[in-house]
Amino acid sequence: MATSLPLQITSSVPEEPTTPYKQYVYAYPHQKAYRLGQDRPLLSDLWAGERLDALSLYVHVPFCEMRCGFCNLFTRTGAPQDVTRGFLDTLERQAGATRAALDANGTPRFTLAAFGGGTPTYLTADELVRLCDICENVMGADLKAVPWSVETSPATATADRIAVLAERGATRLSIGVQSFVDEEARAAVRPQKRTEVEAALARLKEAAFPILNIDLIYGIDGQTEQSFRVSLDAALSWEPEEIYLYPLYVRPLTGLMARHDKSGELWDEQRLRLYRYGRDHLLAAGYRQTSMRVFSRIGTAAVDGADDSNINEYNQQAGMVGLGVGARSFTTDLHYTTDYAVAVPEVRRIIDDYIATPTEQFHRAQWSFRMDDDERRRMFVLGMLLESDGLRVERYRAQFGTVPQDDFGPQLALLAERGWLDDDGGLLRLTPEGTAWADAIGPLFFSPRVNEAMASYRDR
Structure with a gap:
C-alpha cells in the first residue's frame, strides 16, 4: 500500500x-x-477491500501432552476429550462466522495453510479428521491443493494420526525433537527417549511427506559442540528437507525459569558458539541457510518448491486468517486475535472462555492491534x-x-x-x-x- x-x-x-x-x-x-478493543469492528468490515485470492489459513490447537521447560506458547497439557470436543465445536462456529465475513466481500481462496499450537497432533485421529473437515467444508480451503504444514511431537506422531494427515494432503510435517541426547532432553524438561524419537521419525519418513522438518535446540545446560553434533548427525541421518536450529530462551512463567542459573555473558557465549558450529555443520552437509533458524536441504522441495514471492509478501502484510484460541488474523489495518497468556491457570481460563463464547461474538474482532x-x-x-x-x-x-x-x-x-x-x-x-x-x-x-x-x- x-x-x-x-x-x-x-x-x-x-x-x-x-x-x-x-x-x-x-x-x-x-x-x-494487542489489547482488548473498545470498538470491536465487524469482521465483514475489516475484510472489505482486502485481497481475497491469496489468503493463508492458520489454525491454532492449544493442547500438548506435556509442557517443555522452555515453552511459553499458548497451550494446555492433558486436556480431556470433553475439552478437545468443545474446542472443535467452537472452532466450527468461529469458522462459520469468519467465512460469512469473507463471503460478504467476495470469494475467498486459500493458498497456504498451517496447523500450529500447541501440538495439533495431540488431537486424536478422528478429531484431526473433523478439524480438516472444518477447514475444507466450512472455510473452503482445499488442503490437497495448497502447501500445508502441521506441527507434531514424538509422542503424538502415531501411525493413525500420520495416516490422516497424509491422506488429507499435508505437505510439511515439523517435529519438535530439540535433542537426541536423553540427558539434554531431561535438562530442558522434555522427558522423552531417543528410541521414541527415532520411532516417530521412522513413521514420518514412511509416510513420505514432501517436506520433513526437525527442530533442534542449542544452549541447554551441559551441551557442548560434541553433544550438539550427536543431535545434528542424528537429524541428518533422516535426510530431512529442513532443520531448524533454535536458541534456548528462558522466559517468565516457564519451567526452566526457576532453575536456570547461568550468567548472561557465559550463556550468550555458549549459544553463539553452538550456533556457529551447527550452522557450519549443516552448510557443509548440503543445506542452505534461509534465516537465523532455518536450514533447507539443497535440491529438495524445501528450496526448489518455494511459494510464489508475491503471495508470501502479501501474507506478511495482510491476508492471514486465524482460527482457534490464540490464533492471529492480519488485515491491512488491524491485526486481531483472542486473549493470550502463558501461566497454566490463565491458559485454562481463556480456553474455557473461548469454548463458552457466543457465536455472535465471533463476528467481531476482540483483542487487536491497529496498524x-x-x-x-x-x-x-x-x-x-x-x-x-x-x-x-x-x-x-x-x-x-x-x-x-x-x-x-x-x-x-x-x-x-x-x-x-x-x-x-x-x-x-x-x-x-x-x-x-x-x-x-x-x-x-x-x-x-x-x-x-x-x-x-x-x-x-
Missing part, C-alpha cells in the same frame, strides 16, 4: 545490542502489544531483512513511496557499522554475523508504540 506523501518516521539512534538473544521476531507486532503506515513499514522490513533473500530497496519504494534508508537510517547505519549489513546494489542483506545476531536486530525496528505496549503487558 503506497502512500501519496512520504511518511516521517521518528527513528532515534538505537541502543547498541548487548545480547544476541533479545527476542525471537516470528511476527510483528508481538501478541503482548498504520509506520507499523506496516516496520513489519515489511522485519519480514524481508531477517530472511536470507534480504530487503530490496526498489520493492520497498514501490510499496511505500520512500526508501528504507530514509525511514530507518539510524538502525541501518548501526548494522553497517557493526558489520552486520551489506548493501549489494540496492539489496540490503544481513552478513553471516548479522544473521547470528538476528534476535537482537529485529527489536531495533520495533516502534515506540509497540515497545510501550509490550512493556506494560502483565505476564500471566
Whole structure:
C-alpha cells in the first residue's frame, strides 16, 4: 500500500545490542502489544477491500501432552476429550462466522495453510479428521491443493494420526525433537527417549511427506559442540528437507525459569558458539541457510518448491486468517486475535472462555492491534531483512513511496557499522554475523508504540 506523501518516521539512534538473544521476531507486532478493543469492528468490515485470492489459513490447537521447560506458547497439557470436543465445536462456529465475513466481500481462496499450537497432533485421529473437515467444508480451503504444514511431537506422531494427515494432503510435517541426547532432553524438561524419537521419525519418513522438518535446540545446560553434533548427525541421518536450529530462551512463567542459573555473558557465549558450529555443520552437509533458524536441504522441495514471492509478501502484510484460541488474523489495518497468556491457570481460563463464547461474538474482532503506515513499514522490513533473500530497496519504494534508508537510517547505519549489513546494489542483506545476531536486530525496528505496549503487558 503506497502512500501519496512520504511518511516521517521518528527513528532515534538505537541502543547498541548487548545480547544476541533479545527476542525471537516470528511476527510483528508481538501478541503482548494487542489489547482488548473498545470498538470491536465487524469482521465483514475489516475484510472489505482486502485481497481475497491469496489468503493463508492458520489454525491454532492449544493442547500438548506435556509442557517443555522452555515453552511459553499458548497451550494446555492433558486436556480431556470433553475439552478437545468443545474446542472443535467452537472452532466450527468461529469458522462459520469468519467465512460469512469473507463471503460478504467476495470469494475467498486459500493458498497456504498451517496447523500450529500447541501440538495439533495431540488431537486424536478422528478429531484431526473433523478439524480438516472444518477447514475444507466450512472455510473452503482445499488442503490437497495448497502447501500445508502441521506441527507434531514424538509422542503424538502415531501411525493413525500420520495416516490422516497424509491422506488429507499435508505437505510439511515439523517435529519438535530439540535433542537426541536423553540427558539434554531431561535438562530442558522434555522427558522423552531417543528410541521414541527415532520411532516417530521412522513413521514420518514412511509416510513420505514432501517436506520433513526437525527442530533442534542449542544452549541447554551441559551441551557442548560434541553433544550438539550427536543431535545434528542424528537429524541428518533422516535426510530431512529442513532443520531448524533454535536458541534456548528462558522466559517468565516457564519451567526452566526457576532453575536456570547461568550468567548472561557465559550463556550468550555458549549459544553463539553452538550456533556457529551447527550452522557450519549443516552448510557443509548440503543445506542452505534461509534465516537465523532455518536450514533447507539443497535440491529438495524445501528450496526448489518455494511459494510464489508475491503471495508470501502479501501474507506478511495482510491476508492471514486465524482460527482457534490464540490464533492471529492480519488485515491491512488491524491485526486481531483472542486473549493470550502463558501461566497454566490463565491458559485454562481463556480456553474455557473461548469454548463458552457466543457465536455472535465471533463476528467481531476482540483483542487487536491497529496498524498504520509506520507499523506496516516496520513489519515489511522485519519480514524481508531477517530472511536470507534480504530487503530490496526498489520493492520497498514501490510499496511505500520512500526508501528504507530514509525511514530507518539510524538502525541501518548501526548494522553497517557493526558489520552486520551489506548493501549489494540496492539489496540490503544481513552478513553471516548479522544473521547470528538476528534476535537482537529485529527489536531495533520495533516502534515506540509497540515497545510501550509490550512493556506494560502483565505476564500471566
